[in-house]
Amino acid sequence: MTIGLAPGPRVRKAVPVNSLRSEYALDDVDWRILTELQRDGRLSFNELGRRIHLSAPSVADRVRKLEQAGVITGYRAVVDPQRAGHGITAFVQLRCALGSCLLRTGRAADYPEVVEIHKLSGAHCTILKLRATTLAHLEGVIEQLGRHGEMHTHVVLSTQFDEPTVSRPGTVDRPVTPATGWTSPAD
Amino acid sequence: MTIGLAPGPRVRKAVPVNSLRSEYALDDVDWRILTELQRDGRLSFNELGRRIHLSAPSVADRVRKLEQAGVITGYRAVVDPQRAGHGITAFVQLRCALGSCLLRTGRAADYPEVVEIHKLSGAHCTILKLRATTLAHLEGVIEQLGRHGEMHTHVVLSTQFDEPTVSRPGTVDRPVTPATGWTSPAD
DNA sequence: ATTGAAATTGATTGTCA
């Protein structure tokens, strides 16, 4: 009963990552949809409508508009890095040498270990989030990256919280998701 | 055709976050499933099986095992923070005062703005990722957080890459997802 | 693990308020 119940078609495509830079105004209904869909991205229009008290055709329309407006950029399964063999997480701050900035030269995205790249204000121009299988693995990546400039490495000992969910601006309804599934690399 | 095609049932529940600390060994098939499901979390067993050349019942079985093993922890819609009104992202490093460590006292998870909490090695004991609607908003949060210890704030100017996807350890098949939908707070 | 069949559920359409 906990397991899958019923069959039925569901073929909505992942996401046409169309970028319409229109300022889509989100109302209450939109936010309820986003909340539910961030909690369970596989909800059917039927079930979703049931939860937010709206008819299936209506929610379908809303969802499509949210997708086309670029608010919803996709649907994905969330994989626990630990259980998938990527036990090590690290943050790397680096100040790029002018000529060899990682963002321009090395194509940091070429490293599968690089999960995030952000340009920052402050002394260090960039912060990277890395994910590696072992410390040895991490060491290798760090070594490679080191060529792109001065860097500071911070190895994550444990992750207390990691919830990409976007919540409604004026609301403090964080679903209090305890760090389930997130553990120390050493535990 | 780009839009939804066909109807059909799909009621698989979000995720029984059961924590079975069994070392589930992932083989090639598992990784192909994870890859596809991370790309499109709404794939049906049929379509998924079609893509990895496996029968629907088989993939269903696999997926269920991956869920129960805690490898797949959920399915969620991905929302673009920018388009959802959260234009500001920031990293905060803080060294907790012994008595008032954020992780123990303040329940950092109570702040909806706190999206990630990691304990670190190195001088600063913790790194937080924040998400706010405006700089003023961020300022307020920072101020609150400041009571928990010495901290360094880094505001994200732009995000080049943000792909939570977990890739197969030995593989370098990163889908080269350009920073679509990720832009500077100021653009 | 695959193939087949049955049952169920979901998506979509058109119409009305």
Add this chain to the structure above:
DNA sequence: TGACAATCAATTTCAAT
């Protein structure tokens, strides 16, 4: 815009090979 009802299509699941 949303709700309702009906049609159609695809999926899930179960059985047996």
